[in-house]
Amino acid sequence: MNGCLIFDLDGTLVDSEPLCSQAFLDLLPEIELPLDELMRRFRGRKLSGILSDIETIIGRPLPEDFERDYRARVEHLFDTELMVFPGVAEALSKISLPMCIASSGPRAKIESALEKTELKRFFGSRIFSSYDVGIWKPDPGLFLHAAREMQCAPARCTVIEDSEVGVRAAKSAGMHVLKFCPEVEPQTSFSSYNQLAERLESIFESA
Incomplete structure (x- = not known):
């Protein structure tokens, strides 16, 4: 993988x-x-x-x-x-793939949230903000910028999103996308982080 x-x-x-x-x-x-x-x-x-x-x-x-x-x-x-969703830290600790954040929020807000929830250790400086690149979802530019910085082709990237504008941006970027929603709704890819590894495995098996 x-x-x-x-x-x-x-x-x-x-x-x-x-x-x-x-x-x-x-x-x-x-x-x-x-x-x-x-x-x-x-x-x-x-x-x-x-x-x-x-x-x-x-x-x-x-x-x-x-x-x-x-x-x-x-x-x-x-x-x-502020709290993380249940199972996030456990799920991230089991992932061996390179990971980054691509968010519409200002970088200072992103870093503050990651530090408060003790998730910063999983991402380090691999944080990309719409405010830094001047591009907001549903434009795919933020995700494409993140892929370039991570030195990964868009087709090999998987985006984890919760919003429709984010899902649209990921698809426009030519990336795989998993939509998270703790309340199962239409178009939801997973509703619990204990399902993430299985969903990722299915993506990479079909790629």
Whole structure:
């Protein structure tokens, strides 16, 4: 078995999506949508697009310093509540393939989340952010950049994602993709990390 694994972070390795959406509700109590709907609506999207969507929802412009306040609120929630999905560390410790992170979040946020959840040891400096390359999913450019940096042909890369925009980006990049969702939904490739090794084996056997 050879190739490379490219992991998204939020909602894939760490259970951060509820916290990111909760931060909006904490700062903007006039948002009347429930948490699960915000998660579905914003999952995997670029923050600037999310903020524009929120302005439509609340019917007014956001303050100029809202993004700063939002990121501070998310950081606080990460400090107190961020957790990895069950079985992640065990699954990663059994993988012999090269692995990296390719996330839409800022690099500092990615590294902070990895350190808080003790996952940094699996990825080291192999972290690629949309903010560093100026490309956001569903554009495949971030995944293609990661493949180049990992010196692995796209066809030999497998992306682990949780969002539809991420899945689209991986497919557009010509990569294999596994969609993670702890609640089994249509198009879900696996719902528990104890299934990951089996799913990866099936990909490489068919390649």
